[in-house]
Amino acid sequence: MTEILVLVDHLEGAVRKPTYELLAIAKRLGTPSAVFIGGADKADAAVAAVTKFGAEKVYVVDDAEIKGYLVAPKAEALQQIAAQASPGAILISSSAEGKEIAGRLAVKLDSGLITDAVDVQVDGGSPVTTQSVFAGNFTVQAKVTQGTPIITVKPNAAAPEEVAGAGTVENVTVTISDSAKKAQVVASQPRQSSGRPELTEAAIVVSGGRGTGGDFSEVEGLADSLGAAVGASRAAVDSGWVPHTFQIGQTGKTVSPQLYIAAGISGAIQHRAGMQTSKTIIAINKDEEAPIFELVDFGVVGDLKSVLPAASSAITASKG
Amino acid sequence: MNIVVCVKFVPDSTADQAFESDNTVDRVGVPGLLSELDEYAVEQALQLKEKNEAPDSVTVTALSVGPEGAADAIRKALQMGADAGVHVVDDAIAGSDALATSKVLAAAIKKVGDVDVIVCGMASTDGGMSVVPAMLAERLDLPQVTFASVIESQGNQFRIKRDGDIATEVIGAVAPLVLSVTDQTGEARYPSFKGIMAAKKKPLESYSLADLGVDAGEVGLSAAWTAVDSTEARPPRTAGTIVTDEDGSGAKALTEFLASKKFI
Numbered sequence A: 001m002t003e004i005l006v007l008v009d010h011l012e013g014a015v016r017k018p019t020y021e022l023l024a025i026a027k028r029l030g031t032p033s034a035v036f037i038g039g040a041d042k043a044d045a046a047v048a049a050v051t052k053f054g055a056e057k058v059y060v061v062d063d064a065e066i067k068g069y070l071v072a073p074k075a076e077a078l079q080q081i082a083a084q085a086s087p088g089a090i091l092i093s094s095s096a097e098g099k100e101i102a103g104r105l106a107v108k109l110d111s112g113l114i115t116d117a118v119d120v121q122v123d124g125g126s127p128v129t130t131q132s133v134f135a136g137n138f139t140v141q142a143k144v145t146q147g148t149p150i151i152t153v154k155p156n157a158a159a160p161e162e163v164a165g166a167g168t169v170e171n172v173t174v175t176i177s178d179s180a181k182k183a184q185v186v187a188s189q190p191r192q193s194s195g196r197p198e199l200t201e202a203a204i205v206v207s208g209g210r211g212t213g214g215d216f217s218e219v220e221g222l223a224d225s226l227g228a229a230v231g232a233s234r235a236a237v238d239s240g241w242v243p244h245t246f247q248i249g250q251t252g253k254t255v256s257p258q259l260y261i262a263a264g265i266s267g268a269i270q271h272r273a274g275m276q277t278s279k280t281i282i283a284i285n286k287d288e289e290a291p292i293f294e295l296v297d298f299g300v301v302g303d304l305k306s307v308l309p310a311a312s313s314a315i316t317a318s319k320g
Numbered sequence B: 001m002n003i004v005v006c007v008k009f010v011p012d013s014t015a016d017q018a019f020e021s022d023n024t025v026d027r028v029g030v031p032g033l034l035s036e037l038d039e040y041a042v043e044q045a046l047q048l049k050e051k052n053e054a055p056d057s058v059t060v061t062a063l064s065v066g067p068e069g070a071a072d073a074i075r076k077a078l079q080m081g082a083d084a085g086v087h088v089v090d091d092a093i094a095g096s097d098a099l100a101t102s103k104v105l106a107a108a109i110k111k112v113g114d115v116d117v118i119v120c121g122m123a124s125t126d127g128g129m130s131v132v133p134a135m136l137a138e139r140l141d142l143p144q145v146t147f148a149s150v151i152e153s154q155g156n157q158f159r160i161k162r163d164g165d166i167a168t169e170v171i172g173a174v175a176p177l178v179l180s181v182t183d184q185t186g187e188a189r190y191p192s193f194k195g196i197m198a199a200k201k202k203p204l205e206s207y208s209l210a211d212l213g214v215d216a217g218e219v220g221l222s223a224a225w226t227a228v229d230s231t232e233a234r235p236p237r238t239a240g241t242i243v244t245d246e247d248g249s250g251a252k253a254l255t256e257f258l259a260s261k262k263f264i
């Protein structure tokens, strides 16, 4: 069976969940091989993690020389591994970095690229992707017709499968050109963890907008009672109430959770673009004319300052 | 210093977007305009010029690859303050994927000459792949610093700030380079009356693929390396239940709804 390369998305060796989803997709297409680019001392933990989720082979690239040099060296490393493995497809997480690595790699390999797949299935041996386009108003099925299909996949596109693979390690030495080392991270301020689920991976998201008036405590309270992630509209971000990483929409994150709750958000097209494909949508808004109500499964016309806290205590109470 | 700002002509996202029968984006039936997200790129290109020690020595060229109407997008950039426009228009380009688009853009940038900075938007509002800047950088063998929320430069040294999921980073690179900017960089200016009048006299050159030495067989729908098999409009959402909160009834109904859907 042909090898399918999966680029491991990790933070200092801690593998992130979307990688396991990619491994599950890789299994549909062929034999999953993970590619770990990171610190040599972090490799063991990452290898163990991806093996548990089905990696038959793990290519390990020590990044001592390229750490901090952004995407160009990673694309070169993948190109060299692809030349050796002749994979049937290359799967990468649909993060900003993942898409850029994929973009450079597509040019290098003369291969077609599909980004932001929400599903990948097999048809006649080759991958068929589903994408959600135009603010989630259309779904599109597409195929790569040239070269090695390179596909970036959104979080939650598949369920991780905890079935161990062989996990055979192959250490690879790659040659990185000087021109790939021209953009460098010169400072980095790690984000404080909120202790809540990752926005793009969460099953439930509670978002607040301008209607919160700047106090997100009611939104956070409801989120915590449901074990949800907290999101926001751009108006809330632009007002400086929450960091930009909370923003949902065209220029923020796209989420597609089981449940999305919008509080004090009007539902502008740019906001919809990031949440429209959520399975169940609930809104709380003072204005019964707010466009967000066109999208909802359930809506409450009312003041979020009273509705949210009352709902949070009822939910907490119901859990005993 | 030579700055090229890449601007895309896109279907208006507030109008109903649609597909043609060959599954390409309808760029004719839907009104088009300069991609809103590329306005931020134009703004940053203009600010780089204005903050330069010798602004008059800096040329900002707005470049677009697209149909006839794309000239409107370039004109808007000229009205905002860009100095010159380049429009690559050729029937053979229709239906190009990001790979082909980046190939044509790269050829056009080479034609412009010694370019120091290429500024792109963070994503086009139609395709929205966010990959053209990286592809351009790859084709031109340049570093890329993307998704900038703040740009600072001194001579040919660039520092950008970007908000990542894991960290807020400062990235350094030396021009020539490719930049992409987010809507966090600050509001784009509106064309002034003076700007609109001045734009009429600014050079706007139009090139075909042959002018750029790009083989027509390498671009367009038939040469695309991805194929769309089908497109489907999302079924409209069925109207939901809407209740009005009175003395706590809203929270109660909301909790019952959550329970009925097994969220609690």
Ligand SMILES: Cc1cc2nc3c(=O)[nH]c(=O)nc-3n(C[C@H](O)[C@H](O)[C@H](O)COP(=O)(O)OP(=O)(O)OC[C@H]3O[C@@H](n4cnc5c(N)ncnc54)[C@H](O)[C@@H]3O)c2cc1C
Pocket (backbone or CB within 6 Å): A208, A209, A210, A211, A212, A232, A233, A234, A235, A236, A247, A248, A249, A250, A251, A252, A253, A263, A264, A265, A266, A267, A268, A269, A270, A271, A274, A284, A285, A286, A287, A290, A302, A303, A304, A305, B036, B037, B183
């Ligand atoms: C290029 C571009 C990109 C953009 N990208 C994004 C994006 O990624 N994400 C995004 O969200 N927006 C984006 N926007 C902005 C978008 O157009 C809207 O301006 C924004 O979404 C509005 O945020 P809001 O709904 O919080 O604020 P508003 O539109 O002001 O709505 C606030 C709502 O709160 C309600 N309200 C007020 N008080 C209460 C209360 N006490 N209880 C209950 N309800 C209350 C009001 O009735 C109102 O409906 C973008 C815009 C542009 C031009």
Ligand SMILES: Nc1ncnc2c1ncn2[C@@H]1O[C@H](COP(=O)(O)O)[C@@H](O)[C@H]1O
Pocket (backbone or CB within 6 Å): B005, B006, B007, B008, B009, B035, B037, B038, B041, B063, B064, B065, B066, B098, B101, B105, B119, B120, B121, B122, B123, B124, B127, B128, B129, B130, B131, B132, B133
């Ligand atoms: N046809 C085009 N003409 C000019 N610039 C483009 C074109 N397509 C993409 N770009 C630039 O590349 C950026 C990212 O586009 P995309 O990768 O399509 O999301 C845009 O914001 C533009 O700056």
